Amino acid sequence: MTSDSGxxxxxxxxxxxxxxxxxxxxxxxxxxxxxxxxxQGAILPLLPIISREFGADLATAALVTAMIVVGQLCGNxxxxxxxxxxxxxxxxxxxxxxxxxxxxxxxLSRHLGVLMLSVFVMGLCAAAFALARHTFMxxxxxxxxxxxxxxxLGGSFRLGAFTGPFVSAALLGIFGREQASxxxxxxxxxxxxxxxxxxxxxxxxxxxxxxxxxxxxVDESVEPEDTGEAVTGSIPTRERLGxxxxxxxxxxxxxxxxxxxxxxxxVRASRPAILPLWGLSIGLDxxxxxxxVGIAGALEFALFYASGQVMDRFGRLWAxxxxxxxxxxxxIALAFTHDLDAAxxxxxxxxxxxxxxxxxxxxILLTLGSDVAPKQTPAAFLGAWRTITDAGGAxxxxxxxxxxxxxxxxxxxxxxxxxxxxxxxAFVRWVPRFVPRP
Numbered sequence: 001m002t003s004d005s006g007x008x009x010x011x012x013x014x015x016x017x018x019x020x021x022x023x024x025x026x027x028x029x030x031x032x033x034x035x036x037x038x039x040q041g042a043i044l045p046l047l048p049i050i051s052r053e054f055g056a057d058l059a060t061a062a063l064v065t066a067m068i069v070v071g072q073l074c075g076n077x078x079x080x081x082x083x084x085x086x087x088x089x090x091x092x093x094x095x096x097x098x099x100x101x102x103x104x105x106x107x108l109s110r111h112l113g114v115l116m117l118s119v120f121v122m123g124l125c126a127a128a129f130a131l132a133r134h135t136f137m138x139x140x141x142x143x144x145x146x147x148x149x150x151x152x153l154g155g156s157f158r159l160g161a162f163t164g165p166f167v168s169a170a171l172l173g174i175f176g177r178e179q180a181s182x183x184x185x186x187x188x189x190x191x192x193x194x195x196x197x198x199x200x201x202x203x204x205x206x207x208x209x210x211x212x213x214x215x216x217x218v219d220e221s222v223e224p225e226d227t228g229e230a231v232t233g234s235i236p237t238r239e240r241l242g243x244x245x246x247x248x249x250x251x252x253x254x255x256x257x258x259x260x261x262x263x264x265x266x267v268r269a270s271r272p273a274i275l276p277l278w279g280l281s282i283g284l285d286x287x288x289x290x291x292x293v294g295i296a297g298a299l300e301f302a303l304f305y306a307s308g309q310v311m312d313r314f315g316r317l318w319a320x321x322x323x324x325x326x327x328x329x330x331x332i333a334l335a336f337t338h339d340l341d342a343a344x345x346x347x348x349x350x351x352x353x354x355x356x357x358x359x360x361x362x363x364i365l366l367t368l369g370s371d372v373a374p375k376q377t378p379a380a381f382l383g384a385w386r387t388i389t390d391a392g393g394a395x396x397x398x399x400x401x402x403x404x405x406x407x408x409x410x411x412x413x414x415x416x417x418x419x420x421x422x423x424x425x426a427f428v429r430w431v432p433r434f435v436p437r438p
Contacts, residue, residue: 028199032092032192033133034156039188040126041164042171042181043106044068047119050178054112067116069394071123073387079128080383081243083135089196091132095125096193103186107179130157131386135379138370143436144312146370147319151308151363155301158362162301246380253372254384257430261365261385262392263423264320267327268358269393270416271296273400274409275351278334281409282343292348296355303359310360311367316435320364320427326357328420335414365389371435 044065051061083091098121105118133153141149171180247254275296279289311319330353337346369385370378396416403412 028195029133029136030152030156032195033129033153034159035188035195036096036126036129036192037157037160038164038167039160039185040068040122041160041162042168043164043185044161045165045168046178046181050106051112051115053178054110054115056112060112064112064116064119066394066397067119068123068126069390071120071125072127073123073390073394074120075124075127076131076387076390077243077383078124079131080380082128083132083379083383084243084377088132088136092129092196093193095128095132096189096196099125099129099189100186100193103182103189106182107186127386127390131379131382134366134369134382134386137366138373138378138382141370143371147311147316147363147367148305148308150366150370151304151311154307154363154366155304158301158304162297243380243383246374246377247384250372250374250381250384253434254388256426257368257372257434258385258388260423260426260430261368261389263419263426264324264361265365265389265392266396266399267324267331267416267420267423268361269396270331270400271327271354271358273397274331274334274413274416275347275354277400277404277409278338278347278413282338282347284344284347288344292351296351296358299352299355300359300362303356304362307360307362307364308367311364315431316364316368316371317427317431319360320368320431321424323357323361323364324420324424324427326360327354328417328424330354330357331413331417331420333417335410335417338410368431368435 047065047068048061051064056064079091082094086094102118102121102125105114105121109115109118134150137146137150137153167184168181171184172178174180272293275293276289279292284292307319307323330350334346334350337343337350340346369382369389373381373385400412400416403415
């Protein structure tokens with residue numbers, strides 16, 4: 001009994017010291033992520049325009065833009081392997097350096113195929129960068145405030161996606177060329193690479209703080225139990241299981257809770273596909289659509305930390321289920337308003353509801369992945385987890401397009417909403433089974 005209580009006290013002191021180190025080095029944890037996503041957010045809206053300059057038709061221009069999502073899907077599993085071998089810091093530095101090759105290809109390419117390959121490479125690197133930071137947060141952040149920390153990480157990604165287009169518009173106004181945004185992304189990558197290579201390493205600082213807090217409390221007269229685990233407490237860089245062995249060992253949680261998470265990613269990704277098309281179909285002009293979607297996006301961004309607070313205080317279900325109920329219910333309700341006299345008003349109302357629901361889900365996929373990741377093989381597991389959730393997001397625009405072509409946009413919105421409600425039921429079923437209470 002004494003040994004167990006002493007071990008618990010040491011764990012508490014160690015996690016407290018690591019938490020203090022994370023707070024102290026928060027700028028180094030979140031700063032590179034926000035900068036990376038800002039640069040990427042600045043070029044994403046311009047990819048269709050650049051593609052058109054190369055002679056691409058609308059379908060091909062959409063394919064070029066989609067290559068970054070394809071790159072992320074293809075990059076998650078290799079990124080898990082890379083993080084497990086190199087660790088977080090060197091993976092992020094490598095991703096930044098290789099992204100510069102993609103930037104160079106975009107600037108120098110005179111062929112559409114080279115442009116597509118360059119965007120694909122940037123998607124691969126974005127997957128590696130995001131998974132490295134996710135793995136660090138999984139291994140270092142104590143459970144009691146994990147959701148808040150990961151909501152901040154999710155907010156860092158959203159910050160770039162939200163502000164990047166404004167930066168892009170400003171650069172276009174100043175220089176008049178789309179290439180200015182590509183140069184801006186390149187500059188962001190250089191700064192990120194320098195920060196993660198030469199700046200303080202949060203992983204090393206957190207591990208050192210934990211060891212320093214635990215060491216004085218250890219009774220040296222007691223022979224420590226040999227658990228076979230690394231004593232450094234850092235991200236495992238030689239995992240006991242390989243990539244595919246890890247996936248097989250965790251196939252139950254991936255096939256159940258992972259699919260529930262994919263449904264949330266699916267509904268999220270439908271928003272930028274459904275809302276602009278809906279506004280056009282009811283006769284709104286581009287500026288009105290942009291204003292409504294922008295207000296919804298601002299609400300999403302404003303709520304990202306509230307999501308973490310809810311998850312840490314009340315549990316993961318209290319963010320995941322209301323989020324899907326709001327988004328799914330709003331999509332279904334929207335499907336019945338297309339031909340109403342007040343269609344424009346209802347479009348604005350439900351766009352805001354969807355934005356609130358999306359904001360409440362900030363960080364939930366990151367948090368759930370960290371909650372169920374095995375302690376000894378976090379990077380490999382998270383690579384598989386992110387592949388499943390990213391696949392849900394990548395599939396969504398295809399489903400919207402297919403349902404709209406076969407039936408109508410209203411049917412597409414209703415179908416997306418139904419998947420959201422089914423996803424909420426899946427979370428209610430599987431979260432209590434697999435996820436520990438905060």
